[in-house]
Amino acid sequence: MIDHLSLQVRDLSAAAAFYDAVLAPLGGRRLLEFGEVIGYGAQRPEFWLGPLSSGARGSGGEAREVHVAFSAADRATVAAFHAAALATGAEELHPPRLWPEYHESYFGAFVRDPDGNNVEAVCHTPPEA
Template sequence: MFDHVVFGVSDYAASKAFFLKALEPLGIEVVLEGPLGIELSADGKSSLCLFQTEEKPAHLHLAFTARTRQQVEDFHRAALEAGGKDHGAPGLRPHYHAHYYAAFIIGPDGHNIEVVCHEPEA
């Protein structure tokens, strides 16, 4: 679990649009936006913060928790519609554990965005 993750993006408008649409199935929305960037959260306890930068940081792997496998599937579909590139369709990843159900997308800056549900199929 994290309190907040902050990282720079090369195209603020494109990244904002991508993350808002891709993470909408998880209930993630704008908490705050100002001159320092945007803060996104679903629970008000942890947040993802993006800001415009010209620096070229290493690619990140961000994994978000889903409550259901349907949320994983909804994320994958929404992220593709938002312009993300498929990096692993929704499905079981038993090499992690028996109920690891995840999908992976490459976002606008090449970051590997994952949504995972650890629950058995309903």
């Protein structure tokens, strides 16, 4: 349903370093860079970063948190995403674990990116028996 998503960030270099690290275990990489815009994906840009514009803040001037969840092929990839995020100095929100309140095979890890967004990697596949 979603073709692509773009986040506006305060510090493009810091955000790019974070997403370079955490998207690599998921098979994502920088595919396009032009001006102050970076496009990530596996085969085509699906996730974009760009500079914060004045219209991106709330009415009081505060930044708004965004939640982004990236698909992971398996649970080991979720763990690799989590480790890569922590290696960048990201804040851990939730370590890799099952979230049965979502569904019985929902395995995810949550971290905070340099702009304070809640970034997740999730695998929906049950573990192999």
